[in-house]
Amino acid sequence: MRGSPLLGFLLFYPLFLQWGILSYGSVAAQQGTWYDYTAYTECKRSPEAALYRGGVIKEGADTVRETTVGSSSPAFVLLNLTATTIYSFSCWVKINRGADSALLKARLSTGDGVLNCIGSSVVKRHCWSFLKGGFVLDTASQTSLVFFQNADGKPIDISLVSASLQPFSAEEWEMHRNNSISRKRKRAVAIHVSDAEGNPVSGASVSVEQIAKDFPFGSAIAKTILGNSKYQDWFVERFNAAVFENELKWYATEPEPGRLNYTVADAMLRFVHAHHILVRGHNIFWEDPRYTPAWVRNLSSADELRSAVSSRITGLLSRYKGDFVHWDVSNEMLHFDFYERRLGNTNASLEFFAAARAADPLATLFMNDFNVVETCDDVNSTVDDYVARLRELMRGGAANLEGIGLEGHFSKPNLPLIRAVLDKLSTLHLPIWLTEVDISKTFDRQTQAKYLEGVLREGFSHPGVNGIMLWSALHPNVSCYQMCLTDDDLENLPAGDVVDRLLNEWETKWAGGETNDHGIFSFVGFLGEYMVSATYGNRTSETTLSLSQGDETSHLNIQLQY
Numbered sequence: 001m002r003g004s005p006l007l008g009f010l011l012f013y014p015l016f017l018q019w020g021i022l023s024y025g026s027v028a029a030q031q032g033t034w035y036d037y038t039a040y041t042e043c044k045r046s047p048e049a050a051l052y053r054g055g056v057i058k059e060g061a062d063t064v065r066e067t068t069v070g071s072s073s074p075a076f077v078l079l080n081l082t083a084t085t086i087y088s089f090s091c092w093v094k095i096n097r098g099a100d101s102a103l104l105k106a107r108l109s110t111g112d113g114v115l116n117c118i119g120s121s122v123v124k125r126h127c128w129s130f131l132k133g134g135f136v137l138d139t140a141s142q143t144s145l146v147f148f149q150n151a152d153g154k155p156i157d158i159s160l161v162s163a164s165l166q167p168f169s170a171e172e173w174e175m176h177r178n179n180s181i182s183r184k185r186k187r188a189v190a191i192h193v194s195d196a197e198g199n200p201v202s203g204a205s206v207s208v209e210q211i212a213k214d215f216p217f218g219s220a221i222a223k224t225i226l227g228n229s230k231y232q233d234w235f236v237e238r239f240n241a242a243v244f245e246n247e248l249k250w251y252a253t254e255p256e257p258g259r260l261n262y263t264v265a266d267a268m269l270r271f272v273h274a275h276h277i278l279v280r281g282h283n284i285f286w287e288d289p290r291y292t293p294a295w296v297r298n299l300s301s302a303d304e305l306r307s308a309v310s311s312r313i314t315g316l317l318s319r320y321k322g323d324f325v326h327w328d329v330s331n332e333m334l335h336f337d338f339y340e341r342r343l344g345n346t347n348a349s350l351e352f353f354a355a356a357r358a359a360d361p362l363a364t365l366f367m368n369d370f371n372v373v374e375t376c377d378d379v380n381s382t383v384d385d386y387v388a389r390l391r392e393l394m395r396g397g398a399a400n401l402e403g404i405g406l407e408g409h410f411s412k413p414n415l416p417l418i419r420a421v422l423d424k425l426s427t428l429h430l431p432i433w434l435t436e437v438d439i440s441k442t443f444d445r446q447t448q449a450k451y452l453e454g455v456l457r458e459g460f461s462h463p464g465v466n467g468i469m470l471w472s473a474l475h476p477n478v479s480c481y482q483m484c485l486t487d488d489d490l491e492n493l494p495a496g497d498v499v500d501r502l503l504n505e506w507e508t509k510w511a512g513g514e515t516n517d518h519g520i521f522s523f524v525g526f527l528g529e530y531m532v533s534a535t536y537g538n539r540t541s542e543t544t545l546s547l548s549q550g551d552e553t554s555h556l557n558i559q560l561q562y
């Protein structure tokens with residue numbers, strides 16, 4: 001949601017002499033190493049081996065090093081880091097003394113006084129935790145330092161092992177994304193054309209056209225879309241998924257106690273359903289008191305609040321049962337706890353999930369929060385905290401289908417950190433969605449567009465991500481929350497050009513050709529729905545093909561008819 005506070009730390013180089021340097025890494029280009037998606041979110045008895053055998057931290061990746069970590073403590077000197085190289089960083093950490101648990105951050109200093117967070121982990125005593133992140137530099141740096149910092153500033157003794165820093169060129173990074181897209185978002189198809197007797201027909205001409213996409217990619221919409229046919233046409237041409245920016249929120253549907261008004265939400269739902277656009281339900285409760293209706297904040301007793309909460313959840317979900325594919329149940333619960341506090345029940349959210357599950361069994365129930373994938377600087381929403389809360393909900397047994405919502409309100413995105421966070425979340429094998437992607441309006445439009453492209457490419461190519469939503473609802477004359485795709489006349493801004501370019505890149509517009517000697521025409525296409533037609537002489541046949549995910553070639557038989 002909001003930008004993270006920028007922590008500027010002064011760097012005192014002489015300090016690292018006192019602290020003692022744990023290791024040196026020299027940076028030489030290595031060819032042919034593939035990105036390693038491996039991640040761990042369980043605290044383990046013994047650490048795993050270093051990824052990439054340590055990468056450029058060659059020296060003794062297997063030796064355990066001990067150090068004291070307070071507000072900051074240098075651990076690695078990295079020499080000759082280059083600009084635009086994508087560095088993936090990881091290590092295993094255990095606390096020896098000073099605390100049972102601590103939030104440990106890895107920070108990088110390139111000597112310009114800024115210590116960027118490059119990864120974080122909730123580390124524990126008696127067992128090893130995995131920290132994974134990374135960074136990209138704007139300018140080359142001859143000498144850089146990786147620091148470890150206990151988020152609360154207190155000194156703790158830690159052990160560190162299996163550290164790894166792996167550089168990837170921009171081309172390698174792109175190649176790996178392409179490879180992942182080929183495996184997860186596309187599939188090979190063999191179309192077998194035969195005659196009425198079942199004999200293969202060679203030389204038949206086959207034409208294939210994608211008519212729907214499998215991957216949900218969409219944007220928030222606001223009530224401003226109602227009655228605005230230009231905006232509606234623009235939206236429908238591009239997107240297969242939507243979310244209402246504010247119109248389902250409690251303050252919108254029940255501005256005063258008992259005065260329920262679903263007029264706007266109903267009209268928006270009619271629009272999306274008329275165009276077969278799937279829609280997320282956002283949100284049932286928002287844990288931030290600022291966005292809780294004033295009359296709810298005013299309720300004086302827990303009993304009154306309990307009754308209001310119960311009416312909200314059953315009223316909303318029985319009205320819209322089956323209409324919304326997801327529900328964000330307790331929005332931003334890593335940062336806020338209005339309901340837990342005011343109900344005096346630490347399990348309140350767990351109960352909300354259970355009630356939602358009972359009221360709308362087909363919807364996937366989501367947690368949704370900010371600053372999980374955007375940064376590792378927010379102490380309230382580290383990836384490990386998110387994993388812990390999800391495990392807690394699952395242990396509670398209330399909901400068996402939770403999804404992981406990552407808002408994705410970015411300032412300058414750190415691509416290898418985004419990927420590392422997604423890697424860790426993927427260990428839970430739950431659906432992951434980027435739910436509110438935008439880039440801060442503090443950047444000019446060209447920069448917003450460039451950063452947006454990086455985030456969208458990272459999201460679409462990550463094997464754990466199931467859908468992407470932009471937070472770009474258009475309010476003519478008012479603008480958008482942070483980032484607009486178009487101006488008020490629906491003419492693209494740079495961010496809109498990026499979206500259109502990617503939409504175009506991520507579909508199989510048309511494929512065609514003649515069947516071979518075995519009567520086969522083959523192609524590789526993006527997952528989704530296709531119209532397939534085959535013609536030979538005056539015989540022809542047309543059918544649909546639903547291409548869903550699979551490791552193997554999909555085979556389709558078409559028999560020609562007169």
Ligand SMILES: *[C@@H]1O[C@H](CO)[C@@H](O)[C@H](O)[C@H]1NC(C)=O
Nearest residue numbers: 025026027028079080081142
């Ligand atoms: C780093 O770069 C400097 C200057 O180009 C060079 O002298 C030095 O050998 C390099 N160090 C390593 C470890 O590559």
Ligand SMILES: *[C@@H]1O[C@H](CO)[C@@H](O)[C@H](O)[C@H]1NC(C)=O
Nearest residue numbers: 171172174175176177178505
């Ligand atoms: C990745 O795929 C895109 C789209 O197909 C293509 O234009 C680009 O050249 C590919 N890049 C690499 C490095 O393979």
Ligand SMILES: *[C@@H]1O[C@H](CO)[C@@H](O)[C@H](O)[C@H]1NC(C)=O
Nearest residue numbers: 223259260261262263264265
């Ligand atoms: C419900 O909301 C609509 C749209 O804002 C408004 O026109 C209508 O008057 C409201 N109905 C009631 C009963 O308040």
Ligand SMILES: *[C@@H]1O[C@H](CO)[C@@H](O)[C@H](O)[C@H]1NC(C)=O
Nearest residue numbers: 256293294295296297298299
């Ligand atoms: C909330 O309570 C305050 C103080 O009693 C009152 O002034 C205000 O009108 C109330 N607001 C709502 C929306 O009920």
Ligand SMILES: *[C@@H]1O[C@H](CO)[C@@H](O)[C@H](O)[C@H]1NC(C)=O
Nearest residue numbers: 288334335336378379380381
């Ligand atoms: C985040 O954590 C800090 C420190 O624990 C706390 O003071 C703050 O209120 C939390 N909430 C938000 C929204 O950042």
Ligand SMILES: *[C@@H]1O[C@H](CO)[C@@H](O)[C@H](O)[C@H]1NC(C)=O
Nearest residue numbers: 345346347348350395396397
């Ligand atoms: C919260 O839920 C958990 C799991 O169902 C249960 O073990 C625990 O006792 C509950 N706590 C409270 C305060 O109800």
Ligand SMILES: *[C@@H]1O[C@H](CO)[C@@H](O)[C@H](O)[C@H]1NC(C)=O
Nearest residue numbers: 224228474475476477478488
């Ligand atoms: C936007 O502002 C212009 C000029 O001030 C006005 O003519 C137009 O109706 C407004 N559009 C909307 C959608 O409010």
Ligand SMILES: *[C@@H]1O[C@H](CO)[C@@H](O)[C@H](O)[C@H]1NC(C)=O
Nearest residue numbers: 536537538539540560561562
């Ligand atoms: C289709 O073409 C074949 C051979 O060219 C011809 O014998 C046949 O009568 C045609 N059938 C129809 C229904 O036009």
